[in-house]
Amino acid sequence: MIDRYAVFGNPIKHSKSPFIHQQFAKQTGQELSYEKLLAPVDGFEDAVTIFFEQGGKGANVTVPFKEQAFVLCNQCSASAQLAKAVNTLWLDENGNLIGDNTDGLGLVADLERQFGDIAKKSIVILGAGGAVRGCIYPLLDKKVNRIVIANRTKVKATDLASEINEPNVKGMGLDDLSADTDCDILINATSSGVEGKVPYISNEFIHAQIKAYDMFYGSEKTAFIEWVEQRGITQSADGLGMLVGQAAESFTRWRNVKPQIEPVLLQLRKQMLKQ
Template sequence: MDRYAVFGNPIRQSKSPLIHTQFATQCAELLSYEAILAPVDGFADSWRAFVKGGGKGGNVTAPFKQQAYQLADVLSERALQAGAVNTLYIDSNGRLHGDNTDGIGLVADLQRLGVDLPGCAVLLLGAGGASRGVIGPLLNAGVQQLVLANRTQSKAQLIAESFTNTVYACGFAEIPNKPYQLVINATSSALSNERPDINPSHLQHCLLAYDLSYSSEPTAFMQWSAKHGALRQADGLGMLVSQAAEAFYIWRGKRPDVTPVLALLQQQLK
């Protein structure tokens, strides 16, 4: 049976084994998928041991996405743009490929939610790894105007420089006053139950406020945006399932249906 796994530290919280087991059943694919706790400084060794034991491919979560990037023999365009790898697989010549499905997972989820990306002005909050990974796929999906705002302005600037001049970088206080139809929280503020401190006027024309984080309750950003005029809110659970579906497609050549798996996860979070 083909073996797959997710690597992280910590890893107990990972929903990837459940998601991929559901996908495998749905697509009648015979495979196993496990969660592997790699030592913080020992990702490469864990990966090699896994491959020796028959491992065919893997997902990589915090804090190993950069280490996976270093380890891969071949990097996809998406991985290069993101500067990080969340999906690994070995080709028929034994070469290790690194890809990144996080951004395309977000785009797929936004499409599931009916967002017209080419027609959208997007305000993206945060300039960490999560934010870097979604910019390329949003631009490739046709987004024409993307404002990247971060608490620390210089970090937004640094990221914007690696993209085209479609990306305008600024601090929270300098966000241009214009109608944003989509506002995405890619900061890690939800971890401390906070929200990015932006002017609520930026939500006046917002059709969807999307938080890359998720939990059993709507995040602080989702609750706040609902109070300040954003028409709809969504959390990142759909992105999580969609990035997994893209990884499954890379490995198995089949596209699973995300809807029943997302419903199952939403049920479990309650």
């Protein structure tokens, strides 16, 4: 019987996870199936329970269920505990539901692929939601110099920084970013890209030496990438590599083999350009 995997979400039609994991399986010689499963907004727990009862081996979780997945787990990784959100599920040998959040590892892998070693770099992250929470520990593990969490609602950023309780993590409002704010890498983790908008930050803060990363992605340049390029930034990347990177981490948890990201990323980018 072929091992069965799936991604749960609502909506789920747009998900690229089946394509990504099918490519990983071919690349690593693994025999498995991977499908999209539309879970009812009020029926995620039942859908996951049935999936594993019917022999499912592992699952990814996307919006709006990552927080619900965290609550369901018997055991979670440190990143998942900080994020209070899970995107990767599997059962251990005792039947316990294990949860991880691989988004941060996917981000770090793509940052280093795009921009080189990030150790000792100063990172500014725009936003303070679940996407940010899951990325803090993987960034700290890379020995970055400093992380500034900047959010429209300042208290949300300062509360998150206080929760992390590390001397090199600071929270502030978006309007606190200025020419004096040290920044090597600027990461947009806000939801503004969904509407084709950009977060409001002072032009004085932006300078040409900054490398910019947008967690949002699309077949065209994102609004954020266009905006920073107009302000002189020449090194930038969208979040498609993060998507493939976090999927590779999930695949590794399930199959105990790590696939190569680059070939799948190139195939996916090519596929998106045709659409």
